[in-house]
Amino acid sequence: MxxxxxxxxxxxxxxxxxxxxxxxxxxxxxxxxxxxxxxxxxxxxxxxxxxxxxxxxxxxxxxxxxxxxxxxxxxxxxxxxxxxxxxxxxxxxxxxxxxxxxxxxxxxxxxxxxxxxxxxxEEEHRAMLEGGVWRDGTCIFSEFALNEIVVNRGATAGMVELRVAVGEEQIVGLRADGLIVATPTGSTAYALSAGGPIVHPAIAGWLMVPIASHTLSNRPIVLPDDGEITVEVVAGRDASVNFDMHRLASLLHGDQVRLRRSAHKVRFLHxxxxxxxxxxxxxxxxxx
CATH class of the missing domain: 3.40.50.10330 (Probable inorganic polyphosphate/atp-NAD kinase; domain 1)
Structure with a gap:
């Protein structure tokens, strides 16, 4: 053969x-x-x-x-x-x-x-996120994610307060244990356990899921994948960001995690x- x-x-x-x-x-x-x-x-x-x-x-x-x-x-x-x-x-x-x-x-x-x-x-292509941590106008950390990018509160601290914008428009301010921004691939991972929906990989969107939000009206939402998402840390101690739960960077108040669609896609053969x-x-x- x-x-x-x-x-x-x-x-x-x-x-x-x-x-x-x-x-x-x-x-x-x-x-x-x-x-x-x-x-x-x-x-x-x-x-x-x-x-x-x-x-x-x-x-x-x-x-x-x-x-x-x-x-x-x-x-x-x-x-x-x-x-x-x-x-x-x-x-x-x-x-x-x-x-x-x-x-x-x-x-x-x-x-x-x-x-x-x-x-x-059978061949399929899966979208990835790429993102970075911006501090005082400078990118201090960058990485890719196939599943999700998660902004978390500290291990022993209380909630983290976050401000989220898409492009130039603020869409939500929330107090929660954290926030998941997942790809369709990641919708069956951490986002699913946090109450998010399953998103088909062919859908061009990102899934944003609050983790244990203080306000019950902060619900999961599917966002278009053609803009930049900015998650800013407003308050909370020892916050961190994880890319596919592997890479970690500590966050300070005022830090921004900026996310966008990667130019690269993952090729899977089935x-x-x-x-x-x-x-x-x-x-x-x-x-x-």
Whole structure:
């Protein structure tokens, strides 16, 4: 079977018990399909797999034309942000729990990868947020997010007071435990647990969800994705901002978190017949 790809990056949730033999099996399978294989550097270091080349994420993007991610959605989030700027498509092999974006069951990876490597797959593009923290007119921190950007109160402090604007227009001032600005992909993550709706990935919008708002009328709202969102910290101690729950910057009063649509999109490949609605039915047990 001819291959549409030439060089696969292999990324694993290296903390997971028993991950090494799974990665070895997948690597040998891909090599048997005619692909070169390189491991992501942290995956190689922490599993002790040395038979293949290892690269940092930025180098993977330059050398590889496919990424196979073994783990859960958290593993996928970490590498997807890095590879989006290189337009490398990603396949998710699920060894986690829910697996909204790592959707190929690990016990079925051979059937799925065999046909996908040959070019038989469904492809979708997911929008990302990019944002920065601005202090006294200077950007002091910037990052991407595939799921969400969260402004939180301090661990031991009370509520945080925030002022939110879209473009030049202020839309809300709120006191709450925090605020989530999520992509459609992130609508099934933290935003969902905070009471937000599920937003289909094809919708060009962001979801804004207050966390435990002091005022019950502060409800989730879907905003257009063609403008800049500004979240300003008005009051509250030890506030912070998280990008996909991985990167953190402490915030002071007057700091602004400015968010906009990234120029880069994440490319996901799925087995033929994949359905977003089917994923929701399985993961959320809507068939019960």
């Amino acid at each position: 001819a291959s549409r790809f030439r060089h696969a990056a292999l990324v694993g949730k290296y903390q997971a018990q028993g991950i090494r033999p799974v990665l070895d099996d997948i690597a040998h399978f891909l090599i048997g399909l005619g692909l070169d294989v390189s491991l992501e550097a942290d995956t190689a270091r922490n599993t002790g797999i040395t038979e293949y080349g290892a690269h940092e994420p930025a180098d993977l993007g330059r050398h590889c034309d496919l990424a196979v991610v073994v783990g859960g959605d958290g593993t996928m989030l970490g590498i997807a942000r890095e590879l989006a700027r290189h337009h490398v498509p990603l396949v998710g092999i699920n060894q986690g729990r829910l697996g909204f974006i790592t959707d190929v069951p690990v016990d079925r990876y051979r059937d799925a990868l065999g046909t996908m490597v040959a070019g038989d797959y 087995p033929r017949g994949w359905s977003y609605y089917g994923t929701l039915r399985r993961k959320l047990r809507w068939y019960e």
